[in-house]
Amino acid sequence: MPEGHTIHRAARDHRRIFKNRILQVSSPQGRFEDGAKALNGSTCTEVEAFGKHLIYHFGGARVLHVHLGLFGRITKRKLPAPEPKGAVRVRLIGDTHLVDINGPTACEILDPDQLARLTNRIGPDMLRADADPDRAFSRISKSRASIGKLLMNQSVIAGIGNIYRTEILWRLGLHPDMPGNLLSREQFDELWADARELLELGVKRNAIITVDQAGPGKGRYRERTNIFNKPDCPRCHGAVTRVEIETRRAFFCPSCQVLPTNWS
Known part of the structure; x- marks a missing residue:
């Protein structure tokens, strides 16, 4: 999609x-x-x-x-x-x-x-000038659903897809199973800002680029990603774990993306 x-x-x-x-x-x-x-x-x-x-x-x-x-x-x-x-x-x-x-x-x-x-019924779209991040945070902060599910729920935040989900959570060190109600406002603001920057870059380059300082690729596959469909984490060099979240594949680094200690 x-x-x-x-x-x-x-x-x-x-x-x-x-x-x-x-x-x-x-x-x-x-x-x-x-x-x-x-x-x-x-x-x-x-x-x-x-x-x-x-x-x-x-x-x-x-x-x-x-x-x-x-x-x-x-x-x-x-x-x-x-x-x-x-x-x-x-x-x-x-x-x-x-x-x-x-x-x-x-x-x-x-x-x-x-x-x-x-x-x-569509959630705030961070690429639109009229997007309201408070509306998205209100939904997330009241939800026990995982942040990995919430980011793909288009009624919560619009526009983030499967690859961006994996990459944004890795960039911010957030485990995809972390419940939304454990996400602080500071973490949310960082997530919103990072996601908007990446999506704006995607519009400009017409490709998903989540690697800092990466130039556009050539040929049919121009994406530049950190851990999506990759065997190893570029940050810690540990093995990347593949999971399914509501039938869609996702990836995370168990060393760099650790669940909060107050999660149960």
Whole structure:
């Protein structure tokens, strides 16, 4: 599943090519045919991201809501438009570029009330200027759930995915099983600041980079991580432990990430 920086990067790029432009909207696959017809020929007024949700605003207070889920993907190309490749749920064509969206979990038109209900159930997104960290800390500080679970709960904090979860907790020396209600405000503020910095770097580089002073990688796999899917910890050189948290793989260093002594 794409992490939050990917969706914010897409929103930024699509805003540049689509904002205040009339778009041709189609559904080559056919599964979004009615929605595409309703939006075709309309002006896109804004593109924004809420966590892992991509929102295209159109005239008439209508929005196109896209959530890629585990298998969806977005492709941006310059015109002229090639033939659709694969099962393209929706194709958006502007003056200079097109965007194809394949295999999203959600692809739907929402009215203002529906959009408000969607965004109200999404947690604070630290990549947005309107993010409220107090709201996230309030949820975490009252929860006995592990911080490893809470960071992936999009109603608590929006945008952090599996790789960022592992890397942020390692960078701060927090064990993924630590209950949220044991996280101090100072630790939370440090977590929020570090996560926001890493996600902003991800938007800039279009890759997950959590290694300090690391340059962007080359080729298909450009991520630069410390312990995710790595055998050894770069800090203590001990073995990294792999665990599953709600069916998703995660990693931690048992020497550098120790549970608090008051945990039981």
